[in-house]
Amino acid sequence: MxxxxxxxxxxxxxxxxxxxxxxxxxxxxxxxxxxxxxxxxxxxxxxxxxxxxxxxxxxxxxxxxxxxxxxxxxxxxxxxxxxxxxxxxxxxxxxxxxxxxxxxxxxxxxxxxxxxxxxxxxxxxxxxxxxxxxxxxxxxxxxxxxxxxxxxxxxxxxxxxxxxxxxxxxxxRLVAKQSKLAEYRGRTAHSAANPWDGINALDAVVAGYNNVSLLRQQMNPTQRLHCAIIDAPKRTNIIAGQTSIAWQCRSPKMNDLQSLTERLCACLHAGALATGCELNLKDETAYSDLLxxxxxxxxxxxxxxxxxxxxxxxxxxxxxxxxxxxxxxxxxxxxxxxxxxxxxxxxxxxxxxxxxxxxxxxxxxxxxxxxxxxxxxxxxxxxxxxx
Ligand SMILES: [Zn+2]
Ligand SMILES: [Zn+2]
Incomplete structure (x- = not known):
């Protein structure tokens, strides 16, 4: 046989x-x-x-x-x-x-x-x-x-x-991928009674998200940025003290991926800066492009x-x-x-x-x-x- x-x-x-x-x-x-x-x-x-x-x-x-x-x-x-x-x-x-x-x-x-x-x-x-x-x-x-x-x-x-x-x-041809987890820490306060005492971690997530939305029109069509909000507030009457959002960047080659990831990080940092939150940005899994x-x-x-x-x-x-x-x-x-x-x-x-x-x-x-x-x-x- x-x-x-x-x-x-x-x-x-x-x-x-x-x-x-x-x-x-x-x-x-x-x-x-x-x-x-x-x-x-x-x-x-x-x-x-x-x-x-x-x-x-x-x-x-x-x-x-x-x-x-x-x-x-x-x-x-x-x-x-x-x-x-x-x-x-x-x-x-x-x-x-x-x-x-x-x-x-x-x-x-x-x-x-x-x-x-x-x-x-x-x-x-x-x-x-x-x-x-x-x-x-x-x-x-x-x-x-x-x-x-x-x-x-x-x-x-x-x-x-x-x-x-x-x-x-x-x-x-599979593209390269880098994952990031952004954890924002702010300060809780009553949303109606004294919101000015709070530092809004939900706003930090939203501001970072909006920055990325602006970035998308300047990206190469072969690149992708996508996310999921992992930790979001469950109550409307508390200024969110803590949130987290996971992001993934994809680009055909590792080199381009690195510069895209840097631009993503700048967007996320800007969200923290605008709201006064602390940002802990963690590197998660990276996949190389497929040869x-x-x-x-x-x-x-x-x-x-x-x-x-x-x-x-x-x-x-x-x-x-x-x-x-x-x-x-x-x-x-x-x-x-x-x-x-x-x-x-x-x-x-x-x-x-x-x-x-x-x-x-x-x-x-x-x-x-x-x-x-x-x-x-x-x-x-x-x-x-x-x-
Ligand atoms: Zn799958
Ligand atoms: Zn699969």
Whole structure:
């Protein structure tokens, strides 16, 4: 049998044995670092398929790890499974978990049969939507020794269909992101009896917000600033003594992100200055922009074509959200919205995920078994990093 046939056979066994159990992840959406059901379900499926699993891996309660193979290069499949507050799996991370699990099980079955040198690992990577679990895992050494790490991300397929007539993209240019938390401290007073004795922390948030609104018209269209008020007053008759607001800045490259972040900070400081509040500005998670690897994108695109799925090699535009391959063809479906939650739980999405997993497995297989393709991918990575 060829690698492709072996991978198909491996997947069929997996689908028969375990795939339905994975629906539990979609049915029970869990927030960042609290993905206990997802963690237990993924671990159970791996164990059912005969793999030894390290639960609660790398000091993270909801991370896990399983490995297979020996010698050769090391490929890591990253499995996400966190959801969003109130809107469930509106980013489809349940599908990322399924695709990566599919890839791991399929490629393990090929390595078993062929005896090809090479090691593969599935790594449970919690907390993508909030906190940055992969950064924790990176710090804990979970990616040490890896030659490549692979993952997919669902997108509504009309996103690419309308503009390019295809259902997805192998490479997506994801922008860099910096998060900031602004905590304003003022002084409480009675809102009617003696407001002049108060220092209004709500006004500081509002003034900072308005400053950012003015800044937006001077920003590059590829940049974004968006926020959520975290701590707001609950009473109208008290001048707010304490408030906080979380901001996120996004820009295509890290360098531009830095100057945008400085401009945001100036707006927030101005809010404090105007109202007389103290400002405590905290740095939260920063994500680097995603580099495009031409060789890897080409491999993935050609395998998807083999399954009659036409996708772009690389999305020419920067997208302000997540990457890869979509599910429902329905119009009006957008990520971080209920419409996508529904799509992410559909049978169509699940079936496409299995295809995505097979193609990830085939890409990893080529990186393990073909030195020239691996070297080409490394060269692309070095070029992308130096740009
Ligand atoms: Zn998301
Ligand atoms: Zn996402």
């Amino acid at each position: 060829t690698a492709t046939e072996e991978i198909k056979a491996g997947i069929d066994v997996f689908v028969e044995k375990s795939s339905r159990r994975l629906e539990e992840i979609w049915e029970n959406p869990e927030l960042a670092y609290e993905e206990h059901i997802a963690h237990d379900t993924m671990c159970a499926v791996l164990e059912e398929n005969g793999f030894e699993v390290t639960r609660h891996a790398h000091g993270l309660d909801t991370s896990f790890e399983a490995s297979f193979g020996s010698g050769g290069r090391l490929m890591i499949f990253c499995a996400e499974y966190d959801a969003l507050p109130d809107i469930g799996h509106a980013c489809g991370h349940n599908l990322i978990g399924v695709a990566s699990l599919t890839a791991f099980l399929a490629l393990a079955s090929v390595l078993k049969v062929t005896g090809q040198p090479g090691r593969i690992r599935i790594l449970g990577t919690p907390a993508e939507e909030h906190g940055g679990g992969k950064l924790d895992l990176l710090k804990a050494g979970a990616f040490e020794g890896a030659d490549a790490a692979l993952m997919s991300h669902p997108m509504p397929s009309h996103y690419y269909h309308d503009t390019h007539g295809v259902v997805g993209a192998a490479g997506a 495009i690897n031409d060789t890897l994108c080409g491999l993935y695109q050609s395998h998807m074509t083999g399954y009659s799925q036409n996708i772009l090699k690389v999305d020419p535009e920067y997208i302000q959200a997540s990457s890869d391959f979509g599910d429902s063809r329905k119009k009006g479906v957008v990520t971080h919205h209920w419409s996508f939650t529904e799509a992410a739980g559909s049978d169509v999405a699940f079936q496409i995920c299995l295809t995505v997993g097979k193609c990830l497995a085939l890409c990893a297989w080529e990186l393990l078994s073909d030195d020239s393709k691996y070297e080409a991918a490394v060269t692309d990575w070095k070029i992308a990093r130096s740009e």
